[in-house]
Amino acid sequence: MNYRHAYHAGNFADVLKHAVLLALVEALKLKPAPFCVIDTHAGSGCYALDGAEADKTGEYKDGIARLLFPDLHGGDAHAATLPALLRRWLDGILALPGNEHGLKLYPGSPLQAALAMRDSDSAQLCELHPEEAARLRELFRRDTRMHVHERNGYEALKALLPPEEKRGLVLIDPPYEAQEAEYRLIEQALKEALRRWPSGIYAVWYPIKRRSQVQPFLRWLSHCGAKRVLRAELLVHGDDSPLRLNGSGMAIINAPWQLDETLREPLRALARLLTQERPAEWTLDWLVAESAAAPAKPVRLPPPSRRR
Secondary structure: OOHHHHHHHOOOOHHHHHHHHHHHHHHHOOOOOOOOEEEEOOOOOOOEOOOOHHHOOOOHHOOOOHHOHHHHHOOOOOOOOHHHHHHHHHHHOOOOOOOOOOOEEEEOOHHHHHHHHHHHHHEEEEEOOOHHHHHHHHHHHOOOOOOOOOOOHHHHHHOOOHHHHOEEEEOOOOOOHHHHHHHHHHHHHHHHHHOOOOOOOEEEEEEEEEEEHHHHHHHHHHOOOOEEEEHHHHHHHOOEEEOOEEEEEEEOOOOOEEEHHHHHHHHHHHHHHHHOOOEEEEEEEEOOOOOOOOOOOOOOOOOOOOOO
């Protein structure tokens, strides 16, 4: 309840999360039948990068700004040509009203989903904080596809699943105020959600500080009963310090066909563009792969030598 995403909007973790979100929505759009996006921790939906919160941390400068201005960070603008998925994602953000003269607004997950969805699709957005929920309602007051619920997102899944459309995506993106205990809440929610809607796509964002904090959750995912679980991670610092966000990941249960191939080049490009004091690392592998398909091998850049 104390977390405010406005301080972190557009950072490197958002870039990974929202690139994966766009890939998932685009995969759902390959079939004509409508689908539903359910966001358990929706936030306020849109954030001002020239506001006091973003200005205080400046995290977006090492996130989305690096994609817009690669040459300012020692990169070669020609070599940094964006893969098609990232180009579509960035173009959608720059087309937002308010961004006509430069990047001023950064859309959160609900607005990014709304920008990519069709008229026949819908979204159920859960936000527990009253002020954030009020901003979310105001943002979508004229969009009948988007439905806002001021309630606990984990609990809401019991009422929202399965959605009327029988197709879609659940995005679980909590602030991790409970730290490691948050993973147990996610596991409980996913266990019940998979019982109610075993065919749904579930995308879980998770932070990486110390690798040891994440491993139990990844092991749980490997034995959650789903036929396919894909992991995509981006690490910009060593995963051995609890004092900062070193990286983040997306775990996708029931990942759409060929999602790994869709994400491979975007992840490679993000690692190049979002590198800070050491080369960024990326991982794309199947925690669970259907036996009919050959399991994908983990793809990870070799760790650089440590600087002292």
